Amino acid sequence: MPNTQQLKDLTTQVRRDILRMVHKVNSGHPGGSLGCAEFFVCLYQEIMDRNEGFDMNGIGEDLFFLSNGHISPVYYSVLARSGYFPVDELNSFRLINSRLQGHPTTHENLPGIRIASGSLGQGMSVALGAAQTKKLNKDSHLVYSLHGDGELQEGQNWEAIMYAAGNNVDNIISTIDLNGQQIDGATDDVLPMGSVKAKFEAFGWTVVEVNEGNNIEAILKGMADAKSKTGQGKPVCVLLKTVMGNGVDFMMHTHAWHGKAPNDEQLANGLAQNPETLGDY
Amino acid sequence: MKTYTNTGSKDTRSGFGDGLTELGKTNENVVALCADLIGSLKMDDFKANHPERFFQVGIAEANMIGLAAGMTIGGKIPFTGTFANFSTGRVYDQIRQSVAYSDKNVKICASHAGLTLGEDGATHQILEDIGLMKMLPGMTVINTCDYNQTKAATIAIAEHKGPVYLRFGRPKVANFTSVDQKFEIGKALHLVDGTDVTIVATGHLVWEALEAAKVLNEKGISAEVINIHTIKPLDDEAIIKSVSKTSCVVTAEEHNYLGGLGESVARVLATNKPTPQEFVATKDTFGESGTPEQLMEKYGLNSDAIVKAAEAVIKRK
Structure with missing residues (x-):
């Protein structure tokens, strides 16, 4: 059994990283990043089978693709704290000549990143392609991906969702961050999507629901359940219900912090709610 | 020739x-x-x-x-x-x-x-x-x-x-290049030697350029024909070398003259060797239904158009 206290401590530190990164450059996306902190920590620390170091081809290990690239702060923090690059490099987020671009890219050769993302709706296709190459290579490892719920408004997702079931791509676990928020407001106000679960099921996917997407035990249990359902002829979708801005009270349950950085006072407030655990970068 | x-x-x-x-x-x-x-x-x-x-x-x-x-x-x-x-x-x-x-x-x-x-x-x-x-x-x-x-x-x-x-x-x-050719990305193919005008063509217009060169030859005009199969990276050197000899160029492509091969050639020449140029290409327009031959005729993308362009550009030298 994993030591969940360690995972919780790491999550707290990741939250601090996120707040400090976006505060320093007065830009970036803290809301969705905070909402997915537990998921990223669980994914990289417990769920994925990863090789030492980084190799673009990722043969013999699980792969992860971030489709909603704007939550780069949480991705960078967890990659750094999982050993892909020095934690100090988080200081360079969004600065000129940095490998930590506003949205993730392979262009600057940042270890851990296998595709550029930011323009939404493209990640599931890429993840499916990588999953099919794993099958061709007789590599039994899995491909994971993460997508925003608002992002599902992009039509390419539905091309990919249809393709995955039609081609029995059953070595993929695509997680949807169901936080119910997007830039302009609640997803149901921007473009009501109805039941995401019913839609994935209608497209032939196996759906696993994690109703407490900010609870480490619930995430680990749900992802283990999802993993047990791979290899059965159907792609697997995890609907992860999260709270945008989780862990920083004034950022929670609102879209206001989707793409806005805290000021000095707000930063201090947010950090006070998340005392240092593993050491700031 | x-x-x-x-x-x-x-x-x-x-x-x-x-x-x-x-x-x-x-x-x-x-x-x-x-x-x-x-x-x-x-x-x-x-x-x-x-x-x-x-x-x-x-x-x-x-x-x-x-x-x-x-x-x-x-x-x-x-x-x-x-x-x-x-x-x-x-x-x-x-x-x-x-x-x-x-x-x-x-x-x-x-x-x-x-x-x-x-x-x-x-x-x-x-x-x-x-x-x-x-x-x-x-x-x-x-x-x-x-x-x-x-x-x-x-x-x-x-x-x-x-x-x-x-x-x-x-x-x-027409299928006219060699069956056992080695394809080198970025390398222009020098098809016909000439001294009066360079015709730089890509795609289906290459055969038309060869046909045009024959007609021009009969008219006493010596046309050099270069096949650019790789538009990017462009073989700048081959183009500059040829126009150094001919001092004018016709570019020919089945594409809009905005954004196509012609503009790439113009960039190379403008920065290296400013040269009169004529564009055989569509002129910022959409196409329409018709047979390929009818369309190439109507939109000026055949050997006749290349001949006319060559004669026009030579006068601008």
Whole structure:
């Protein structure tokens, strides 16, 4: 059994990283990043089978693709704290000549990143392609991906969702961050999507629901359940219900912090709610 | 002057299909994807011989580009096949982010480019694709002129690491380049020696340029013909060397004069050796329905148009 206290401590530190990164450059996306902190920590620390170091081809290990690239702060923090690059490099987020671009890219050769993302709706296709190459290579490892719920408004997702079931791509676990928020407001106000679960099921996917997407035990249990359902002829979708801005009270349950950085006072407030655990970068 | 023989008209898309068949046998990392146009792209053989490496994605080009980008992770070399319009304009952002910016080893193979698609009309006749693709950093852009060259290019791009746009067409056209040619990306082919005017042509217009050179020769004008199969990276040196001799140039392409080969040549010459230039290309217009011959005549993309352009540009020297 994993030591969940360690995972919780790491999550707290990741939250601090996120707040400090976006505060320093007065830009970036803290809301969705905070909402997915537990998921990223669980994914990289417990769920994925990863090789030492980084190799673009990722043969013999699980792969992860971030489709909603704007939550780069949480991705960078967890990659750094999982050993892909020095934690100090988080200081360079969004600065000129940095490998930590506003949205993730392979262009600057940042270890851990296998595709550029930011323009939404493209990640599931890429993840499916990588999953099919794993099958061709007789590599039994899995491909994971993460997508925003608002992002599902992009039509390419539905091309990919249809393709995955039609081609029995059953070595993929695509997680949807169901936080119910997007830039302009609640997803149901921007473009009501109805039941995401019913839609994935209608497209032939196996759906696993994690109703407490900010609870480490619930995430680990749900992802283990999802993993047990791979290899059965159907792609697997995890609907992860999260709270945008989780862990920083004034950022929670609102879209206001989707793409806005805290000021000095707000930063201090947010950090006070998340005392240092593993050491700031 | 040197002349070329049509060894039997064939479609360039069959050159692609046969090149892909060859790659299927020789390179196990080559995989192919198609968006419901297997017959049109001549991908039937590859599909039949390597069903495990062939992916029918349905009418979903955006997904096809993303899948191809993902398939490179783990070492595969994906070749995507659909019409040029759906290979580029429809999926520009997918190519930009998931392929070009991500530097993925994807080969975007596009048939039915330009006016010679014919009767389907302007919805399918893309005349902007070279421009779209050449603007993407890191993208190699190739437009082949006949069956043999298309087959050779298809085989060659599998060995090139990085994204490639390979453009070819629908109709049967003269097949005149050598059957055993070695295709060198970025290397212009010097087809005819001349001293009065340089004709730089790509794709289906190369044969028209050769025909034009014959007519010009009869009129006492010595035309040099250069085949640019690789529009990016462009063989600057070959172009500069030729115009140093002829002092004027005609560019010929089945594409809009905005964004095409002609503009690339103009850039090279403007910065190295300012030279009078005439453009044989469509003039910022959409196409329309008609036979390929009728369209090439109406839009000024045949040997007659090249002859006229050559005569005009010589007067501007």
